[in-house]
Amino acid sequence: MSTILETLNAATSAAFAELGFPEALGATRESDRPDLAPFQCNGAMAAAGVLKKQGHKANPREIAQNIVAKLEGHPAIAELEIAGPGFINIRPAVAALTARAAALAADDKTGATDLPPQKIVIDYGGANVAKPMHVGHLRSAVIGECLKRLLRFQGQTVIGDVHLGDWGLQMGHLITELQDEQPELPYFKASKTSGYPDVSPVTMDDLARLYPAASNKAKSDEARMERSRVATAELQAGREGYRALLGHFIDESIKALKKGYGALGVEFDLWKGEAAVDPLIPDMIEGLKAQGITEEDGGALIIRVEEENEKKDVPPVMLLASSGAVLYHTTDLATLVDRKAEIDPDLILYVVDQRQALHFEQVFRAAVKAGWYKPEQMEHLGFGTMNGKDGKPFKTREGGVLRLEDLIAMMREAAQARLDEAGIGADFPEEERADIADKVGIAALKFADLQNQRTTNYIFDPERFTAFEGKTGPYLLYAAVRIKSILRKATDMGVSAGEIVIEDPAEQNLVLALDGFDRALKAATDKYAPHLLCDHVFRLAQAFSRFYTDCPILAGKTPEPVKASRLALAQTALRQLEHGLNIIGIDAPNRM
RNA sequence: GCACCGGUAGCUCAGCUGGAUAGAGUACCUGACUACGAAUCAGGGGGUCGGGGGUUCGAAUCCUCCCCGGUGCGCCA
Numbered sequence: 001m002s003t004i005l006e007t008l009n010a011a012t013s014a015a016f017a018e019l020g021f022p023e024a025l026g027a028t029r030e031s032d033r034p035d036l037a038p039f040q041c042n043g044a045m046a047a048a049g050v051l052k053k054q055g056h057k058a059n060p061r062e063i064a065q066n067i068v069a070k071l072e073g074h075p076a077i078a079e080l081e082i083a084g085p086g087f088i089n090i091r092p093a094v095a096a097l098t099a100r101a102a103a104l105a106a107d108d109k110t111g112a113t114d115l116p117p118q119k120i121v122i123d124y125g126g127a128n129v130a131k132p133m134h135v136g137h138l139r140s141a142v143i144g145e146c147l148k149r150l151l152r153f154q155g156q157t158v159i160g161d162v163h164l165g166d167w168g169l170q171m172g173h174l175i176t177e178l179q180d181e182q183p184e185l186p187y188f189k190a191s192k193t194s195g196y197p198d199v200s201p202v203t204m205d206d207l208a209r210l211y212p213a214a215s216n217k218a219k220s221d222e223a224r225m226e227r228s229r230v231a232t233a234e235l236q237a238g239r240e241g242y243r244a245l246l247g248h249f250i251d252e253s254i255k256a257l258k259k260g261y262g263a264l265g266v267e268f269d270l271w272k273g274e275a276a277v278d279p280l281i282p283d284m285i286e287g288l289k290a291q292g293i294t295e296e297d298g299g300a301l302i303i304r305v306e307e308e309n310e311k312k313d314v315p316p317v318m319l320l321a322s323s324g325a326v327l328y329h330t331t332d333l334a335t336l337v338d339r340k341a342e343i344d345p346d347l348i349l350y351v352v353d354q355r356q357a358l359h360f361e362q363v364f365r366a367a368v369k370a371g372w373y374k375p376e377q378m379e380h381l382g383f384g385t386m387n388g389k390d391g392k393p394f395k396t397r398e399g400g401v402l403r404l405e406d407l408i409a410m411m412r413e414a415a416q417a418r419l420d421e422a423g424i425g426a427d428f429p430e431e432e433r434a435d436i437a438d439k440v441g442i443a444a445l446k447f448a449d450l451q452n453q454r455t456t457n458y459i460f461d462p463e464r465f466t467a468f469e470g471k472t473g474p475y476l477l478y479a480a481v482r483i484k485s486i487l488r489k490a491t492d493m494g495v496s497a498g499e500i501v502i503e504d505p506a507e508q509n510l511v512l513a514l515d516g517f518d519r520a521l522k523a524a525t526d527k528y529a530p531h532l533l534c535d536h537v538f539r540l541a542q543a544f545s546r547f548y549t550d551c552p553i554l555a556g557k558t559p560e561p562v563k564a565s566r567l568a569l570a571q572t573a574l575r576q577l578e579h580g581l582n583i584i585g586i587d588a589p590n591r592m
Numbered sequence: 593g594c595a596c597c598g599g600u601a602g603c604u605c606a607g608c609u610g611g612a613u614a615g616a617g618u619a620c621c622u623g624a625c626u627a628c629g630a631a632u633c634a635g636g637g638g639g640u641c642g643g644g645g646g647u648u649c650g651a652a653u654c655c656u657c658c659c660c661g662g663u664g665c666g667c668c669a
Contacts, residue, residue: 032607032611032612032614032615033612033613035613036612040611040612042611042612045611045649045650046611048649049648049649052649060649083612084611084612085611085612085649085650086611087611087612128669165669167669168668168669169668169669170668170669274669297666297667298666298667299667300666300667302666302667311594311595312594312595312596312665313594313595313665314595314665315665315666316666317666318666318667320667321666321667322667323667325667327666327667327668327669328668328669329666331669354596354597354663354664355663355664356664356669357596357597357663357664358595358596358664358665359664359669382596382597384597384598384662384663385662385663387662391661391662392662418631422631424629424631440631451605451606451617452604452605452606453605453606455597455598456597456598456605457597457598457662457663458604458605459603459604459605461603461604464603464604464617464618467617467618468631469617469618469631469632470616470617470618470631471605471616471617471618472617472631474631475617475631475632477631478629478631478632479632481629481631482628482629482632485628485629486628486629489628490628531605531606535606535616538616538617539616545632545633546633546634548628548629548632548633549624549632549633549634550633552627552628553628554627554628555627555628556627557627558627558628570628591629592629592631
């Protein structure tokens with residue numbers, strides 16, 4: 001069944017076509033002036049413009065009158081009004097709202113429709129081996145997860161890949177630093193090639209300590225840096241002891257990362273990393289050479305990807321450094337080769353910091369030049385950084401990076417404090433209270449991030465994040481929890497949902513909000529913009545809150561059929577709210 | 593130097609395929625808990641949309657120049 005807007009749009013578009021105007025001019029949309037009417041059609045002005053260009057005189061109000069004449073009596077329209085220079089304000093018929101509400105109530109997905117099926121890989125997360133997760137990892141995780149769920153909800157096959165950073169100089173740093181600390185470990189004996197212990201010699205905490213230690217020393221000590229480079233090269237060349245260590249590093253890191261991402265409700269289907277695709281590199285490079293698209297330049301192997309007549313400078317893709325080492329471009333290209341072979345996706349989305357835009361431009365061009373993918377099959381969805389009040393990437397008061405687990409703990413504590421302050425849940429079991437605080441904190445965190453437009457930087461303000469009133473995650477949870485509470489009460493009272501009959505303005509308003517769900521999903525998908533879905537869910541929660549205030553559902557004096565109708569409406573609102581929250585990545589508790 | 597992103601209410605942000613009185617949240621002021629949960633609802637004040645010029649019946653939105661902030665630009669990832 002089509003939405004209210006689709007029905008109205010079809011009617012106005014047809015009316016324009018009948019008068020000989022392009023159908024597209026008759027587009028109806030949600031009104032900018034909801035105080036006048038919920039929908040508007042602005043085509044009359046544009047139509048007058050078309051006539052004028054053809055040399056005819058035209059009065060937009062007159063055109064609007066002709067359109068209105070065609071629309072009079074349409075069953076979905078209650079009221080048409082021409083305003084200003086030729087705006088047509090449209091109020092839908094209450095009967096149409098009632099019919100639409102019934103259809104939404106009967107639909108498990110509350111009006112959401114599927115997209116043509118595609119196989120899509122989303123590359124997000126971006127965590128590195130041996131480095132603890134910090135606030136910089138939040139956006140990729142949260143946005144990527146939301147897009148994954150958004151696409152899946154609309155019938156797409158989506159594979160989420162964390163694409164671990166587990167290759168390169170950082171591994172050399174770790175190996176050499178560990179060697180300095182525990183030289184007796186068997187991994188460092190060059191003569192030994194097998195029979196290493198199964199248990200890791202280091203924990204995640206060790207790794208988090210070793211890497212910065214080595215990195216700092218190497219910055220001022222060229223000899224120390226050289227040792228790391230040599231170790232990296234030996235690792236990549238296949239030295240067994242180092243490979244075994246790498247395996248431990250990766251396993252320990254993944255354990256910690258699963259915990260960290262798990263706390264955010266973020267799950268990946270693939271935990272592949274750069275190391276996993278390294279074996280593909282030699283053949284890939286031979287293939288690219290054979291295609292004749294590589295060249296040697298200053299000892300390095302490159303692919304030129306600049307295009308003619310373009311303003312910006314696009315430097316070449318670096319396949320091999322002059323030292324022979326594999327680089328960032330190389331592993332990303334090998335990953336594309338791997339994905340083609342293993343998954344053969346229709347589309348690959350990279351949810352990675354906007355600062356990497358040029359990198360992906362280069363990689364994509366090389367992949368197209370190699371004939372592996374079409375340009376439209378790869379898209380970099382950049383996002384802005386989370387800044388402090390000074391406009392620079394957020395730092396703690398001490399000047400360090402804020403660990404993700406500390407941020408989450410901060411949110412949880414704020415939520416707990418709010419619970420205590422409101423005296424809510426004093427009688428709940430301790431376990432439930434902790435669970436509620438967790439859910440409220442995560443909801444606040446994720447919604448605060450996702451409601452910002454993806455591409456822009458935003459300011460991380462701890463006070464704003466831990467606010468639980470207004471346009472926040474907890475507001476959405478509160479709306480859902482209140483509905484759940486009513487549904488429980490209705491069960492106790494023996495009231496059940498029945499036929500929906502729309503009357504009250506707040507009911508009409510709620511149906512119109514529900515009607516916008518599929519539109520919001522499609523707009524959010526089209527632009528890969530989670531904030532558009534956040535807006536919808538917030539508006540839905542607002543419409544419900546108003547309905548809740550204006551339209552008593554279970555109160556004694558509400559007539560039985562009205563109770564049944566409003567209860568059905570509330571159930572439908574809850575179902576859509578939960579779909580929306582689920583896509584955003586938020587869980588609502590049963591009470592809070 | 594070149595390129596990309598941004599500058600909208602005190603604050604944090606939407607709106608940018610041109611449309612009416614530029615919206616939301618917050619903060620501030622007012623009202624609503626003897627009806628389903630007040631983390632709520634209703635109402636109010638608050639804006640030279642960074643600046644100039646241009647296109648248009650109409651510009652926050654398109655074009656152009658300038659100012660301010662952020663970011664990126666061959667052998668780190």
